[in-house]
Amino acid sequence: MSGHEERRVRVRLDGLLTEDQLEIVCDIVFGALIGCAGDLKVLNKMPDPKGAIREVAALARLSYWLEMGEMHVPDRLARKVMSRLPTEIDGMNERAETTGGDPAAEHEAMWAFVNLLSNWPVAAEVEDPPRVRRALVDSNAGGGK
Secondary structure: OOHHHHOOEEEEOEOOEOHHHHHHHHHHHHHHHHHHHHHHHHHHHOOOHHHHHHHHHHHHHHHHHHHOOEEEEOOHHHHHHHHHHHHHHHHHHHOOOOOOOOHHHHHHHHHHHHHHHHOHHHHOOOOOOHHHHHHHHOOOOOOOO
């Protein structure tokens, strides 16, 4: 494991976001991932091809961890992407380019998630429930003898 990976903290999102907020953020991040990944077909026409690939990777990480109900912090690129995405969603809703959801709920959910990413050391203090903590430290976990 690299030094960078060792400094990451796994943060559970239950209790930090409502189930509805988590579902909204998941849907929006997954939609953004599909859109950005689709744009890669014209990668050679992009001003920053490597940046576009890194953004798709960040959205993929976010999408995966959101489905797990967690996030890993710090993730500088994911934070950068997420700091832009709520503003884009708000703009779409203002222009009546519907995202298919409730604009007010989308606004609240996206900004709540961005605030978590911005304040990651505070959010990281959320502990695992006792059953998860036991599983993490149990020497027999994973089928060992």
